[in-house]
Amino acid sequence: MAVYGGIEGGGTKFVCAIGSGPRDLQMTRFSTEGPEQTIAQAIGFFQSEAPKGGLAGVGIASFGPIDPNPDSKQFGYVTTTPKPGWAHTDFAGLVHRALGVPVGFDTDVNVAALGEHRWGNAQGLDTFIYLTVGTGIGGGGMVNGRLIHGLMHPEMGHLRVPHDRATDPFQGCCPYHGDCLEGLACGPALEARWGQRAETLSPDHPAWELEAEYLAFGLVNYLLTVSPQRIIMGGGVMEQSQLFPLIRARVQTLLNGYVQAEAVAGGIDSYIVPAALGGRAGVLGAIALGEMAALGTAPAVGRQPLAI
């Protein structure tokens, strides 16, 4: 049976895996250093650990911004990141040239969405949103059965949302936008606002009600824009499971009966849900993307796509 390589390349750590799905995953992880060293370490893992016959394809879930456009000369690159050394790195190209197999490439959140679509809570859906709330806030997902790209890729964390400075004087911590959604509701925003790390705030701390309010603004805006069949939430902040009922209630309040689809009006508990794959959504999605790269059903460095 063919096996694939998956790379979840994050700004602070890399997770690499070999396998064909959740049941046979062989994983490793290491911290993210400069691009040459870190990508070489990923390549070395695949070279030493891949079974006889090698990998049929590799998928990369990359931190960004990236160029996911297969018609671009920079397809497969990390582009303008401020992370030292990484700007304009030919991430997918380096992996392809070392391993000689097709390499699929997308954003970390789109690939995590793909993982949830293949093996998690988005199975069978063609339009859904995957939002991760942690050090930053990122969103991806599918519309009409394919990952969202358009001009580039979504940057859903940076939506502008209502911010009542009378009740929440915190200015927001986004270096670009101040009080965009990420600036108000990412993990570091919680820490800056309340003076303690988010995971040390008790489950009944008022921080969570406010956090749910901001996240609900984001969710309502995604919902009204693409009409997803489900919204999946992951990331470190969402490990605070008390957030889910608070967010669901707040979304209902904000919609105020306007969206009468039963999934939203009556079934909100199965409409806004945690990632089924938890922290493995990204690397499993990368395995799925590696398979699609091998089959030609996703754009890949080193393989012409089929007509899809």
Added chain:
Amino acid sequence: MAVYGGIEGGGTKFVCAIGSGPRDLQMTRFSTEGPEQTIAQAIGFFQSEAPKGGLAGVGIASFGPIDPNPDSKQFGYVTTTPKPGWAHTDFAGLVHRALGVPVGFDTDVNVAALGEHRWGNAQGLDTFIYLTVGTGIGGGGMVNGRLIHGLMHPEMGHLRVPHDRATDPFQGCCPYHGDCLEGLACGPALEARWGQRAETLSPDHPAWELEAEYLAFGLVNYLLTVSPQRIIMGGGVMEQSQLFPLIRARVQTLLNGYVQAEAVAGGIDSYIVPAALGGRAGVLGAIALGEMAALGTAPAVGRQPLAI
């Protein structure tokens, strides 16, 4: 050559057309009364005016909310509208049974987006947003080459956006959400805030700067959610052409260099544009949808779709 019927069914007026595109359109318009009478009037127009051989298909651009899901028993219906008599009207079914041809059915804004895609400013794009700003605010468009549906259809006018009540104490006029985007920026909101009809405000009135600010919040949020290749704006309020430069500048300020794609960072004048088809986008889109219904490339009442 095959010709098609198009119905732009609005809450206040109906526009019907027969033709195959912008060059051969035969149109009529009449006010929207009860569903039986109004739909019969549309059917009568097609029956008396269609050329020998009849229409190959009909497309309907309907006010909403509607059910555009071809797998639903209510496909083709106007659903829960407060408009007297129209709730749960089998709009597409009535037209299909009278004319015996496939009938495509979608929201007014999605169909206008389709018109712009076929003959207007979205030609060749696979991911774009079409926003209409008038009596209400509605949005539609395509992602991955197909109209946005998901669970139901977009309701982009109702996004929650920042609202500084110190500088703009107007409470908003949306009956569901108060100060959502539509509540703050639709035509009636302008009239309520400034005490005169929008079209009577002079082009240098401060109303337009504020209007541009709200619309830019919406556009930035759509942009960050689906990464459109272009945003097209139509509707009565957007006939105030001084709004375009104000909106473009405000979008740039809000993004603050975060989206570095050249189309946004450098080419904003051709990124946020008026509808090329103007007020005919809806009815021309309905003609295009009628053709797709006939060909089986869009879901239609009275025809099995091709595998698409």
